Amino acid sequence: MRVALYQYLTANCQSIKSWYQPGGPDASTKKPYGVIKLGDEMRAPFNNRGFFRELTIWPYFDPGSFIPVDQAVAELKGLLAGEILTTSTGHKFEIEWVHTGGDFQDPDLNAITRRIEFRIPRVGR
DSSP: OHHHHHHHHHHHOSSOOOEEOTTOOOTTSOSSEEEEEEEEEEEOTTOTTEEEEEEEEEEEBOSSOSHHHHHHHHHHHHHHTTOEEEOTTSOEEEOEEEEEOOOEEETTTTEEEOOEEEEEEEEOO
């Protein structure tokens, strides 16, 4: 799943060309870049065989204007919300947009960003 996300974003996102896993970038990492975080699995509220996998995307830019962040967030939501991707083993998964956070200045990474939360519906035991 992570590889499919990385390949899709690298090939299709115009505003961000470099993608990392959490903990990879530091304050000296050239911006803009994005971070892909696969999060918790959460049980579906009305289906004991279904669950969701959290996916969070952070687009990081140099401190200053949030306009490039706004543009990247709009692009990423457009690219990912409703998209169906396929893993190298042939499993398909769909991405649902859930929430976009507020403007955030990250002093540790010397960057500005906004968190975009998605979820990936899954079925299984």
